[in-house]
Amino acid sequence: MQRYILHRALTLFFSLAVASLALFLLLRALPGDPTNALISVGMDPAQVEVIQASLHVNDSLLIQYFSWIRDALTFDFGESFVGYFPVGDEIISRLNVTLPLTFIAFFFAALVGSLFGFVAAYKRNTFIGTFFSGISQLGSAVPAFWVGIILIQSFAIKRPLFPSGGFPVEGWATPGEAIRSFTLPVLTIVIVMSASISRYVRTISLEILDSEYVRTARSLGQPRLKAILVHGSRNALSTLMPIFAIELATTFIGAVVIESVFALPGLGSLLIKGIAQHDYPVIQSVLILTTTAVLIIGFIADVLTHMADPRLLKARR
């Protein structure tokens, strides 16, 4: 097991290196020189050189890459080309919105999704089972931003129970206001994500219900529900873990869309604005941070999966 974790950590490190290099090169391969954004008409060549030196564009790509990584490790992401704000500070303030949104929404989505999926499988061929799998089918077919639009229509405009968008300026210092502006976005994500999670849970639960070890346990006199929960949960875990990791990452990245619908000042809206304004320090920093987060989520999920299912360790040899 330790060997596996060490191996997987090395893989994580290697992945991070390759991903960051690929990201760096892709953004460098863009048509046009990033300095163009900072050079205005009528600057003399000396001024242009100062700007170019400040951006290190004349260094070799490799040196640029390593100095970028070195700065990023100390959380120095440079300055925005457009707003001249330090990107690192801006990211931290944006994470105050995006991280709670992601985790609260994912927690409820996983809870609701697992419950619905299990009931849909456990009660299959009955009205309840069909009803639950029908709901989750409908839910996973609905575009998230459309749910958001409809929720705004129904609960912010027709009946003004919640704000239609935005986030209090004081942030979490005014928890009541913050929670009120979070309600509809969280609800939107939960509706969409729980539906997709419950479909996976249903499939896996069906597999377990039909498995031979559950039949054996039943034949030894265990009640059906107990046989499934005791023997099935661990098997389910090893299959569900990678899926949950992907779903968590999807929620995190999907927050971009929800932030746009509800005009929340999160990481996603920062990135979208950055892309629209060709603000490379912002694009590059947000992308490398999200990539790192997703890679680490995958690492943790893989380790947990192998803890739950030692057969996978055996299969490696």
Place this chain on the structure above:
Amino acid sequence: MKKRFKWSFLIGATVLALFIAIAVLSLIWTPYSIDDSSGERLAPPSSAHLFGTDTLGRDLLTRAMIGCRIAMQVGLLATLLGGLLGISLGIASGFARKYLDGLAASTLDIVIAFPTLLIAMLLVASMGASLQSAILAISLGIAASLARITRTLTKRVVALDFITAAQISGGSTLSIAFKHVLPNIWPAILANLSLQFGLAGLAEASLSYLGLGAPPPHASLGNLLQESQETAFIAPAGAIVPGILLIALVLSMNFVADGIRERLDPLLARKS
């Protein structure tokens, strides 16, 4: 059970056929021309404009038809491209051993680390917003998720005893992959592929809603929703119709997928 499967499959297949018909029809005929803005602005549904008009007075039925065509186009291209790439990579890496296995795992980890939206944003940042970059991004996303799922499934099957037996009796890796692994994991993969077809339409809508997909003169369903969000209170049809169309597309793909799976899954077939 069997009865329910038949009608849901029938409904799914019918709706899918309708979508295909609309997509093909929109190539040769639409009620109005795409850029005809002669209608009254934000008109409610009427006999002249079945779904009403948008803020520029363009016919929404025309735009919705073209939106369906774009969604189908994206779904088909992205699933084909992503499926081929993902399944072959997934099976190959499921069989890989030692450092090849590690290499496959880390490569997959890197690709999977870029959810579709993230890849799309990267591509848009470098190539500009277009339908092509949207399709490319979506198919890469599909490939990554299919490769990962196929790899997990393959590894689980490969760990079983009958694969060892096949190896001992001298089967080559390729023949084991096709004879033993693929038939066992195929239903799950096919179900996933058909889900992905519908989801590709959804993903394109999300991208163009964010302004990262087909740029505005295009009438993708996401563009329609984005344009109608501000005016949804005055002209609700503009926000409701594209949403319903997207849901219908994804649902019908799900129904078709379920039908195919119930036909093909060896475990399910034995039971009924």
